Amino acid sequence: MIKVVAALIEKENKVLIAKRSNGDPNTLSKWEFPGGKVEKGEDEFHAIEREIKEEFELDIKAKCFMINNICEYPDKIVDLRLYSCEYVSGEFKLHAHSEYQWVEKNKLSEYDLAPADIPLAEFLKEMV
Numbered sequence: 262m263i264k265v266v267a268a269l270i271e272k273e274n275k276v277l278i279a280k281r282s283n284g285d286p287n288t289l290s291k292w293e294f295p296g297g298k299v300e301k302g303e304d305e306f307h308a309i310e311r312e313i314k315e316e317f318e319l320d321i322k323a324k325c326f327m328i329n330n331i332c333e334y335p336d337k338i339v340d341l342r343l344y345s346c347e348y349v350s351g352e353f354k355l356h357a358h359s360e361y362q363w364v365e366k367n368k369l370s371e372y373d374l375a376p377a378d379i380p381l382a383e384f385l386k387e388m389v
Contacts, residue, residue: 262339262340264299264305264342265296265297265298265339265340265377266299266312266341266342266343266344267293267294267296267309267342267343268309268344268346269294269327269346269385270348272348274365274366275366276363276366276385277361277362277364278294278361278362278369279295279355279360279362280292280358280359280361281293281375282357282358282359284357287336287375288375288377290359291373291378292372292374293377293378294381295312295313295317295358295361296312297316305323305326306323309321309323310346315356316358317353317358317361319348319350319353320351321346321347322346324344325344326342328380328384329343330377330378332376332377334377341378343381366386369382370386
């Protein structure tokens with residue numbers, strides 16, 4: 262099982278999602294909560310902060326674990342773990358994504374989300 266962390270970054274009652282432009286064929290061209298794999302021996306809080314810095318050149322602070330979803334893809338099992346995060350600083354630069362959007366929680370289902378991200382979006386919709 263592959264442990265993956267995802268960031269819930271909120272601004273003006275909207276959440277950040279990004280469209281994957283490279284990497285895993287299971288998530289290519291799909292929208293997702295940004296994040297990435299936890300490296301061996303790495304703390305999940307550090308992992309999400311590192312991934313957002315690598316993928317967007319943004320500094321964030323991971324605040325708390327919210328929910329996870331275990332998703333079976335054809336070639337692997339992913340444990341996607343959502344963390345509430347606070348934006349600290351930086352300007353968006355896209356490295357692994359073609360675009361990003363700030364989306365109202367109740368409109369997340371209108372996007373073609375990666376399979377592992379769908380239950381996380383549904384969880385957030387219920388919190389509205």
